[in-house]
Amino acid sequence: MIKAPANVTLPEGASLRRVGQVLLDAWEAGSHQWRDTPLQLREGNPASPPAPAPRDALDLFRVLEEHRIEYLLVGGMAMLTYVQGRNTRDVDLLLSVEAMRQIPKLRIQDQNDFFARGQFQSVQVDLLLTTNPLFKTVQERFATTHRFAELRVPAATVEGLVLLKLYALPSLYRQFDWDRIYIYESDVKRLLAYYQPDIEPLFSILKDHISSGEMRELRNLVTEEQERWRHRDEPPAA
Secondary structure, three states: OOOOOOOOOOOOOOOOHHHHHHHHHHHHOOHHHOOOOHHHHHHOOOOOOOOOOHHHHHHHHHHHHHOOOOEEEEHHHHHOOOOOOOOOOOEEEEEOHHHHHOOOOEEEEEEOOOEEEEEEOOEEEEEEEOOOHHHHHHHHHOEEEEEOOOOEEEEEOHHHHHHHHHHHHHHHHHHOOHHHHHHHHHHHHHHHHHHOOOOHHHHHHHOOOOOHHHHHHHHHHHHHHHHHHHHHHOOOOO
């Protein structure tokens, strides 16, 4: 088995302030910082979104713990507990609608059946809601904890993250959302390469949530990556 990266961005024992620093780094690299872009020249220089304060990320997780909110850390921030160097501008949490409503100071800005977006102080929070049956499955079956310096954070396992990424990809394909397609495919490939989780149980879960055509497309993605490992591990021809 290939070893996991030696230096992940958010290793065990790191301070939760590093979560805030990741958000700040992504904000500083954001397109609102670019100068004289065509959009700015056409529409003027819009006001920049406020910078996330690293302390606010620590406050968010302390509030979640103090109020005993049941949640999982997912998305880009959870990825950084397994890999190194992935930009993300928000904190993604998977939880129930009831749990979402119990988070003090969380201002919900948008919500539909399965997703919501909110603001906790200066931190953008994207929420995956367990009204979606697959999200509920991830919460029930693919949960672990990640030990930060200040406290332990419930987080999705490698298998849970792969399942969520694969589930999201067909919708992104339909939307031609190439930026997110590239990120999600890259996330899947990195997790498969570094950790080599058993993929068949994940496909068994996915088949009840996506079409057969979408399943074939995802299997092709995974098979191509597995073939790459196989060829890499084969000894050179004599």
